[in-house]
Amino acid sequence: MKKIFSQAWKEFMLFRRDKLLILMAVLMPIVLMLLAGITGSLRLSNVALLVYDYDNTPLSRTYLETYGAALTFRMVPRRAEESPERALASWRARAALIIPQNFERDFRRGGEPVVQMLIDATDSNAATALGNYAESLNLSFALQNGITKPPAKGVDLEQRLWYNPGLSDRVYFGTGGLGLMLIIFPALLGALTTAKEYESGTIIQAYASSLTATQWILGKAMLYVVIGLVEFVLCFALGLLVFEFRFPADPSVLLVATVLYLMAGVFFGMMAGNATGNQSAAIQAVQMGSFLLSLLLSGYLFPIRNIPVQIRWLSFFLPATHYIQIVRNSILRDAGWRISYLPIVLLIILTFAFFFVNVLQKRTMQFKG
Amino acid sequence: MPAMIRRYLALLVKEVDQLRRNRVLVIQLLLPPTVVLIIFGFALNPKVRDLRLGVVDESMTVESRNLIDSLSQNVNFKVTRIYMRPEDAEADLKRLDLTLFLVIPADFSRTLGRGQTPDVQVVIDAVDANTAQIAKGYLQMALQAYNAESVMTPDVGPRHMLQLVSATHPPTPPGVPEVQPAYLYNPGLVTAWYYVTGVMSVIMFITASLVASALAVKEKETGTIEQLLMTPAQTGEMLLAKTTPVLVLMMVVLIVSLLVGIVVFGLPVRGSVWLFILSGSLAALAGIGIGVMVATVSKSQQQAQLLTFFVNPPLTLLSGATSPLENMPDLFQKLSYIDPLRYMVTIVRGVTLKTAPWSALWPNLLALAVFSIILFGISAWRFRKT
Numbered sequence: 001m002k003k004i005f006s007q008a009w010k011e012f013m014l015f016r017r018d019k020l021l022i023l024m025a026v027l028m029p030i031v032l033m034l035l036a037g038i039t040g041s042l043r044l045s046n047v048a049l050l051v052y053d054y055d056n057t058p059l060s061r062t063y064l065e066t067y068g069a070a071l072t073f074r075m076v077p078r079r080a081e082e083s084p085e086r087a088l089a090s091w092r093a094r095a096a097l098i099i100p101q102n103f104e105r106d107f108r109r110g111g112e113p114v115v116q117m118l119i120d121a122t123d124s125n126a127a128t129a130l131g132n133y134a135e136s137l138n139l140s141f142a143l144q145n146g147i148t149k150p151p152a153k154g155v156d157l158e159q160r161l162w163y164n165p166g167l168s169d170r171v172y173f174g175t176g177g178l179g180l181m182l183i184i185f186p187a188l189l190g191a192l193t194t195a196k197e198y199e200s201g202t203i204i205q206a207y208a209s210s211l212t213a214t215q216w217i218l219g220k221a222m223l224y225v226v227i228g229l230v231e232f233v234l235c236f237a238l239g240l241l242v243f244e245f246r247f248p249a250d251p252s253v254l255l256v257a258t259v260l261y262l263m264a265g266v267f268f269g270m271m272a273g274n275a276t277g278n279q280s281a282a283i284q285a286v287q288m289g290s291f292l293l294s295l296l297l298s299g300y301l302f303p304i305r306n307i308p309v310q311i312r313w314l315s316f317f318l319p320a321t322h323y324i325q326i327v328r329n330s331i332l333r334d335a336g337w338r339i340s341y342l343p344i345v346l347l348i349i350l351t352f353a354f355f356f357v358n359v360l361q362k363r364t365m366q367f368k369g
Numbered sequence: 370m371p372a373m374i375r376r377y378l379a380l381l382v383k384e385v386d387q388l389r390r391n392r393v394l395v396i397q398l399l400l401p402p403t404v405v406l407i408i409f410g411f412a413l414n415p416k417v418r419d420l421r422l423g424v425v426d427e428s429m430t431v432e433s434r435n436l437i438d439s440l441s442q443n444v445n446f447k448v449t450r451i452y453m454r455p456e457d458a459e460a461d462l463k464r465l466d467l468t469l470f471l472v473i474p475a476d477f478s479r480t481l482g483r484g485q486t487p488d489v490q491v492v493i494d495a496v497d498a499n500t501a502q503i504a505k506g507y508l509q510m511a512l513q514a515y516n517a518e519s520v521m522t523p524d525v526g527p528r529h530m531l532q533l534v535s536a537t538h539p540p541t542p543p544g545v546p547e548v549q550p551a552y553l554y555n556p557g558l559v560t561a562w563y564y565v566t567g568v569m570s571v572i573m574f575i576t577a578s579l580v581a582s583a584l585a586v587k588e589k590e591t592g593t594i595e596q597l598l599m600t601p602a603q604t605g606e607m608l609l610a611k612t613t614p615v616l617v618l619m620m621v622v623l624i625v626s627l628l629v630g631i632v633v634f635g636l637p638v639r640g641s642v643w644l645f646i647l648s649g650s651l652a653a654l655a656g657i658g659i660g661v662m663v664a665t666v667s668k669s670q671q672q673a674q675l676l677t678f679f680v681n682p683p684l685t686l687l688s689g690a691t692s693p694l695e696n697m698p699d700l701f702q703k704l705s706y707i708d709p710l711r712y713m714v715t716i717v718r719g720v721t722l723k724t725a726p727w728s729a730l731w732p733n734l735l736a737l738a739v740f741s742i743i744l745f746g747i748s749a750w751r752f753r754k755t
Contacts, residue, residue, distance in 0.1 A: 028679050037685040039697050043499070046695050088553060090729025092697070114547050121555035122722045123563045123693055125416070132506070133551035155436065156488045157482075157512055159505060161495035162462070169498045176675045190676070192671050252453065273673050280583050283674045284397055292405060296412045301691075303500055306414040325465065332496050340462050 003211055007219025012194065015223060025189060029181040029231045030238055036180065037173045037243055044129055044232050049073040050093040055103035063115075067097065067139040072133055090119045095119045100239060148217045163332045174243025175331055176300035178235050179261075179324035180291075186228040187269035187290045191282040193220060194273025198312055213362035217355070221266045228262035239331075248330035253340050257326040264319040265290065267354035274361040294320035322347045373473045376602045380610030385585075388614050394580065398618055401572045402626040403510070409568045410561040410634050417503045422446040423470035428477035432495035436473065436489075439515045462494055469493040478737070516607045537660050552710070554722045561634045566721055567690030569626040570713040573649065574656040575681050577619045579674070581660030584611055586673040604753040612657050618652035620646065630721070640720035644730065647718075651737045652713040658744030665751040688714045 015021065016286040043163065049067060053060050067073050076093050084096035106113040117134050121127035164171055197203040206216050239245035248254055272285035297307060298320035304312065315321045322343035329335040329343075337344075372437030375467040420743055422440065426433050441448040449467065452458045458470040480487035493510055495501035535588050588594040597607060618682060627645070630636035638645075659680060667673040685691075687701065688710035694702055712733040719733075 018672075021675065024675055024679060030539075031679075032682055035683050035686050039692055039701060048695075059519050066600050070434060085553070086726060088723045088725050089719075091719075091725070092729075112547050114549055115629070117548050117550045119550055119552050121552035121558055122566075122718050124552075124555050124558040124560050125563070126693055127552050127555070128558055134548050134550060147553060155512055156486050157486050157509060158490040160492045161501060161505075162492055164495035164498055164501070166600075167495055167498040167502055172497050172499070173417070175496075188675070192675075196671065206656065250421070261394070279671050280674055284579075287678070288400070288405075296408060302414060303417075303497060305419065308414070309385060311408065311412060329463075333463060335463055 003215045004219040004222065007019045007211065007216060008222040011220055012222040014193075015227075021189075025185055025227055026230070029185055032184075033177040033181045033235050033238060034242065035172070037170060038179045043071050043169060044126055044133075045075045046193055047072055047095060047126075047130065048076045048093040048317045050076055050078050050087050050096040052078065052084060052098045053095060054101045057101050057104040059104040059107060060099045062145065063099065063103070063141055064097075066136075066137050066144070070133075070137060072130075077281055084118050086089065088118060088182060093120075094126075095134075148305065160179070168244060170243045171245070172328075172334060173300075174239050174245065175245075175327045176298075176324050178239060179199060179298065179320050179327055180294055180300055181235055182228060182258070182261060182323070183265045183294050183320050184286075184291050185231060186224050186265040187272075187286045188219065188283065189227065190266035191273040191286045192269075192279055193224070195269045195277060195279040195282040196273075198273070198277035213359050217267075217270065217358050221263065224266045224269075227260065228265065229258070230328065232258050232262070245331050246334075249334045250330070250336040253335075253337055253344070253358065254330040257323060257330075257340070257344055257347060260351050261319055261323040263344075264347065264351040264354055267351065267358055268319075271357050271361065272356055274358065284364075290320075293320030294318055297321070298324055316346075317350070319347055319350050322350070370591055373603075373606065376600075377610055380602055380607060381430040384610050385614050392588075395661055397580065398576065399625070399653075400623055401576055401682075402569070402622050403629055405572060406565060406568060406626055407633055410630075412566045413564045414560055415635050416560060417480065417500050417507075419447050420445060420468045420500075420507065421449045421485055423450050423452055423461060423467045424448060425452045425455045425458050425470060427453075427455075428473050432476035432478040432481050433473045434673070436515060439470070439518070440511055442510045443507070446511070459492075462492065464493075467494070467574055468500065469508070471508075491526060524618045528674050559634070559702050562636055563720060565630045565634050566693065567688070567714050567717045568579045569623070570649075570652060570710060570717050571688065571690050572626060573619055573623045574684070574710055574713065576622060576676075577615065577653045577656030577662035577676050578663070578681060581612065581657040582664040582667075582673040583670060584615065585627050585661045585664035586667060586670050589668075590670055605749060608661070608749050608752050612654075612661075615657055616650060616653055619656070620650060623649040623653075636721055638721050639724045641722075644734075645717065645720045648713055648716040648734055648737055651734070651741045652709060654741040655709040655737070655744045658741065658746075658748040661748035662744065662751055665748070684710050686710050687711065690714050707733060709737060709744070712737040712740070 051064060051067075053064060064075075069077055070184045073095075078087065079092075080093075087093050088096060096118040099119070100113065100115070103113045103115070115132070115138070119130050161167060194225065197206065211219075236245065240247075268290055269282075269286055272289065273282045276282045276285055293314065296310070297304070297315040298318050299315070300320070304315050304321065307315065325343050326340050326347075329340045332338070387668060424437050424440070426437065437448065437451065440446055450461070451460075452470070455470075455472055458467065458472075461467045470492050472492070474487065474489070477487045477489070489512075491505075493501045493504055552558060588597060602610075623646070627636075629636070631638065660677060663676045663680065664673045667676055687705040687708045689705065690710070694705055694711075697705075715733050716730060716737070719730055
């Protein structure tokens, strides 16, 4: 045990000397989490809408007011002699609403006037949402102006939105972002420190010392887990301030999971460092293996169930998948051990797996050395 | 003049030789445009379907079962279990086995029979606000369809038939103006096109900055920079010789990405490929500029890589490659104008998906050119100082 601590102390002395590294280890997670959380919003607002009102009657203007009143759309002035297709192709608007001539007249006659909505479907998801939105605005226009009676009610729906009644995406992206930050940086630091030993050849000294492989690994990892905990506290504080985090009723689950998760990250990074023995290759490996895969497949951005089955199994092997679930369970759902035990068990398994790979890597190294 | 070109060529040969021996680089260059792009294209799928729906049926009558049947026919929902008690459904919602559950009250069929409107309650796990909102919308539509189909008295035969045809959309009452949405540029609403076009530029940009910073700092780290400084070559020539092969490689990366997009995702290329390549090379130049700049401020490879790691994610997030810029707060939208990647992403989408007119493209191209000149200029100046 003493050996582990002295190894950790040595690491700390080394780490302390690199001012830039300290600054980045502390600042980067906060800045990135802020950016990732805020830019990740999926809710549409302020969509530029061009209006071509060829009817220009009181009714058509009332119709337009319905769109103007919605927060989703922002009307932009149209240029003379510019076709809607051209305006959409040059990013002047996201959608164009075309009200035909005789809109009011057709309507008074009892016909159903057709209004066209051209939507830029480059972002297909937003386009679908816009199309649906326009349809519901249309219906609300009809209801408001007494054109139609509200549809006969057979069954009434009472909604309860649990855990996030305000439907804020900040909570979602903030909790995901926390998980993402805590896998990137500890893994990166772990990878760098291990690869550096190989690059500068100081790994031989570790072989020559009386340290066993396990002691060496644990000693190295300890410092980075502690740094990770500092990052966790900072990110959590940011979450409380900006991302509407709540204090969990039972913080023990979250704390245990965080320590496990940080260990998994550091061990993964050290694994990459051992395997490559080269700092830039190790960084690349971490960037691919932990950052990119976690970003895509851990349920940070879109639910895991949306991922096609062929690659969905990958997410099972990512510590981030389980950790983000635990974070959301404790911070948002106020769930304790009874609910979170399965992800914790999986996290333990993954952590130990990464640790054993490290030990194996070091065993063979020592034979060679 | 010829002497300058000769020196440049000599340095170029040295750089190419060095690059050729670097195995890691080959992986670094080829893996992202193929594997990552494919994973990105398939994995990022915001379409919500197969929502796991639990039903607490306290009524246990023909009417309540009819309602459940009509929901289980809906493609958007997967009715996983019928519960007897709401507590069980609650526990499953907490365990994440359900996304939402519906409670049909005990007096459901009695109230219906009396000609009144019974309430059903839906509880949605709203942690993922986006999915929750969509789920709510789906359920409302499904219920409207159910109401229109079974509760409204089927007085006229043909009308009923019509409703059956459009079962997912609630029928619009007569007299309401009809909106006809037309989806331009991507009528099949393929989600992958949006991400692939965005991520393609991001990958190229990030790789350019990483490779350039690694190459620039390497000479410094190994001490060979002294030898280079002793040669008659100017620092400008050195920098050019260093960046030329990287620029060529980035073009290869970009073209491979475009091919992956076309072959795997059926991405259309409706505009000019030359414009695509021109803007790509400008963006690569900007990326290289950032990489070299980072290299000049850092002492070791480790610091350089870490700094690029710091610079790249904000650029990616603000470029609009993965989430629409309009959704962001005002300040962040303004910040995105100083992100060279933003212009690149815009041009790539303009060339592939849209046939954007030249009048809309050139401001982006100009901005990109200005950025690459500034970034490259600063990096040359900083490089000279070292």
